[in-house]
Each structure stands twice: as structure tokens, then as C-alpha cells.
Amino acid sequence: xxxxxxxxxxxxxxxxxxxxxxxxxxxxxxxxxxxxxxxxxxxxxxxxxxxxxxxxxxxxxxxxxxxxxxxxxxxxxxxxxxxxxxxxxxxxxxxxxxxxxxxxxxxxxxxx
Amino acid sequence: xxxxxxxxxxxxxxxxxxxxxxxxxxxxxxxxxxxxxxxxxxxxxxxxxxxxxxxxxxxxxxxxxxxxxxxxxxxxxxxxxxxxxxxxxxxxxxxxxxxxxxxxxxxxxxxx
Numbered sequence: 123x124x125x126x127x128x129x130x131x132x133x134x135x136x137x138x139x140x141x142x143x144x145x146x147x148x149x150x151x152x153x154x155x156x157x158x159x160x161x162x163x164x165x166x167x168x169x170x171x172x173x174x175x176x177x178x179x180x181x182x183x184x185x186x187x188x189x190x191x192x193x194x195x196x197x198x199x200x201x202x203x204x205x206x207x208x209x210x211x212x213x214x215x216x217x218x219x220x221x222x223x224x225x226x227x228x229x230x231x232x233x234x
Numbered sequence: 235x236x237x238x239x240x241x242x243x244x245x246x247x248x249x250x251x252x253x254x255x256x257x258x259x260x261x262x263x264x265x266x267x268x269x270x271x272x273x274x275x276x277x278x279x280x281x282x283x284x285x286x287x288x289x290x291x292x293x294x295x296x297x298x299x300x301x302x303x304x305x306x307x308x309x310x311x312x313x314x315x316x317x318x319x320x321x322x323x324x325x326x327x328x329x330x331x332x333x334x335x336x337x338x339x340x341x342x343x344x345x346x
Contacts (some may be wrong), residue, residue, distance in 0.1 A: 126277075155333060161287060164338035165278075165323070178333055215276055218266055220327065225277040 128214050135204055143199045143229045147216030154197050155223065156231035157187055158210040165213065171197065172219065181208045204233045236261045238337035240324055246343040249316060255309040255340045257324030262305045264326040268334070269298050269309050271320040278323065282309075314344045 127146045135141050147154050156168040167181040171191045182188070186204075191197040201208055211230050213222040237260045247253055257267075266285045270278040282291045282298040284307070290299040297310040307326075311318055321339040328335065 157336075165336040166337070167333055170333040181333075215278070220329075221326075222268065222280045222282065222283050223278075225270075227277045 126214055126216050126224050128212075128229050130229060130234075131227065132230045134234065136234050137206060138203055140200065140202045141204055141231065143201075143212050143231070145197045145199070145214030145216075145226060147195065147197070148224055149195075150218070151195070151216035151224075152219055153217045154191055155196040155215045155217075156197070156199050157213045157215070159213060159228075160210040168212075173176075192211070201231075203230075206233050209233045217230070236326060236328060236335045238324060238326060238335055240322075240337035240340050242340055243320070243338070244341040245315045246345060247314060248345045249314060252310070252312050253314055253342075255322050255324075255342070257307040257313070257337055259305045259307075259324075259326045259335075261326075261328065263303050263328065264302060265332075267298075267300055267307050267324065267326045269296075269307075270323040270325060272323060272339070273320045274305050290339075293315050311342075316344045318319075318342060319344045 124153050129144045152169040152173045157165045169189045170178040185200045189199045211228040213228045215225045217223045239258045241256045268283045269281045273276045284291045284300045295312040300307045321341050323339045324337040325334045
């Protein structure tokens with residue numbers, strides 16, 4: 123595809139349910155990033171994948187959050203036992219190492 | 235730990251004015267620095283990327299400068315237009331294989 127895609131675009135879930143958010147990066151991009159943006163707030167780094175290196179998970183807010191990247195391409199961010207404070211827009215970006223980051227349109231997560 | 239500050243947090247100016255958005259960062263050992271814009275409810279769009287060895291980059295009416303030693307970057311927008319209204323984010327990249335750190339952004343509103 124021409125750019126980074128994310129699915130779903132919107133997700134409404136009930137407190138306590140698990141959710142999976144998907145990111146399809148630009149083909150050939152070795153780096154993949156997940157961020158979240160709460161209403162009126164800046165971007166909060168969550169996790170970073172670079173090639174075959176161990177991911178940088180330093181931004182994950184709790185052990186309810188996890189992410190994987192299969193085959194160096196598609197990534198899934200999983201949030202277990204969702205809480206209302208998890209409501210945010212989750213943004214994915216990809217890049218060649220050290221180069222311009224290209225962002226997807228985001229997934230808006232609402233936890234009721 | 236890198237900290238990024240953007241001033242002002244918000245700015246409203248009449249159409250046609252030239253304006254400057256400021257970004258400062260605490261750790262000057264950056265690899266590059268990017269400026270992004272974010273439209274309401276949308277993902278981020280990369281505007282300019284300045285390598286640490288460069289002092290400025292230009293794209294159309296946009297000019298970004300970098301003073302790495304003093305930890306500062308500015309984004310200059312010439313002849314502002316209502317379509318420039320968005321949030322502008324500054325993001326220094328620490329190492330070629332490291333994550334990017336975002337400022338909280340400057341919310342720009344151009345009055346027609």
C-alpha cells in the first residue's frame with residue numbers, strides 16, 4: 123500500500139474486555155512505532171520495533187499492554203482488561219532506520 | 235532523558251502574517267529533528283526533517299532551522315493561510331536506531 127494503515131479506525135469496547143489494534147506499515151520499513159494520544163494531550167510513546175532487535179517497551183503504561191510484530195511487518199497492539207483511562211487515539215508509524223516517520227490515521231479507542 | 239518544549243502552546247494570527255514556532259530540547263546529541271503537523275482528528279504528517287549536520291531545511295513556505303548546540307529549532311511559516319491551521323509538533327530523534335521524542339505541540343489558528 124501507499125501508506126501506513128491501521129484497523130479498526132474506531133473501536134468501542136466495555137471495561138474489562140480485551141482489544142487488538144492492527145498496524146500495517148509501509149513495505150520495507152524496518153522501524154515501527156506505537157504511540158497514543160489522549161484527548162487534548164501530546165503523543166505518548168508506547169513501544170518501538172527495529173528490525174530483528176528486541177523491542178523497546180519502555181513506554182508501555184502497564185502489563186496489560188503488549189505488542190508484537192510478525193515477520194518484520196504487521197504489528198498488533200493488545201490491551202487486556204481495558205480500563206476507561208485507556209480511551210485514546212492509538213497511532214502507529216513506520217520508517218526506515220533514522221529516517222522520516224510516516225503515521226497511520228490512528229485507531230480511536232473508547233472504553234465504556 | 236530528552237525533554238522537548240514548544241512555545242507558544244497556542245497561537246492565533248491573521249492570514250498573511252509570517253510566524254515562528256519555537257522548539258527547545260534538553261539533550262543536544264540528536265541524530266535528526268522532524269517537524270510534523272496534525273490536523274484535528276487525524277494522524278501526523280511529516281513536514282521537514284533536518285539532519286544534525288544541517289542548519290536548515292526549506293519546503294515551500296516552510297523553513298526549519300536547527301541550532302543543535304543550543305538545543306533549539308524554529309519553524310518559520312511565510313504568508314500564513316487558513317489551511318495552515320493545525321497543531322505543529324517538534325520531534326528530535328536521539329539515535330539512528332532509537333525512538334523519537336515529541337513535544338506537546340503548538341496549536342496554530344490562522345484567522346481569515
